Amino acid sequence: MVLRQIRMFEDEILRKKCKPVEKITERIQEILDDMVETLHNTPNGGALAANQIGILRRLVVVDTENSVLKLINPEIISAEGSQFEPEACLSFPGLWGKVHRPQKVTVRALNEKGEEIIIEGTDFMAKCLCHEIDHLDGLVFIDKAEELTEI
Numbered sequence: 001m002v003l004r005q006i007r008m009f010e011d012e013i014l015r016k017k018c019k020p021v022e023k024i025t026e027r028i029q030e031i032l033d034d035m036v037e038t039l040h041n042t043p044n045g046g047a048l049a050a051n052q053i054g055i056l057r058r059l060v061v062v063d064t065e066n067s068v069l070k071l072i073n074p075e076i077i078s079a080e081g082s083q084f085e086p087e088a089c090l091s092f093p094g095l096w097g098k099v100h101r102p103q104k105v106t107v108r109a110l111n112e113k114g115e116e117i118i119i120e121g122t123d124f125m126a127k128c129l130c131h132e133i134d135h136l137d138g139l140v141f142i143d144k145a146e147e148l149t150e151i
Helices: 027-039 124-136
Strands: 047-049 059-063 069-078 082-089 095-099 102-109 116-122 144-148
Touching: 027 069, 027 144, 047 124, 059 095, 069 116, 069 124, 082 102, 082 124, 095 124, 102 124, 116 124
Parallel strands: none
Antiparallel strands: 047 059, 059 069, 069 102, 082 095, 095 144, 102 116
16 A cells, blocks of 8 residues: 555646546555555545545545445435534644534445445534535635634
């Protein structure tokens, strides 16, 4: 596993839309492992999208209480409710803002074995999934944040 550099602020790659993963190869597995390693070695990290480490593929890792989710081609298939909570991002250190997000989301993705999985996230997990999937579409939280604050 390799510790990757997180792209920050005005790096153009953060604004590019990631391409779907067509085939889960050994290289894709390595990227996911590198993403986990990078996430675990970055303070205050909860999740990471591939373009945050300079790779334009639809890959996300999420650190949960019990495990790490490795998501390939994640997509939100349903959303309900709303929340307006503080949010931050590893690519924008020192910035916080409140963002409107769904209270609950259902996400379809492939796991690292290529099996389709369905994840339901509420509250913090819903916010996290939406935040990372936005990254894959070239959107960053400061695009949606209100009350943006430097800390």
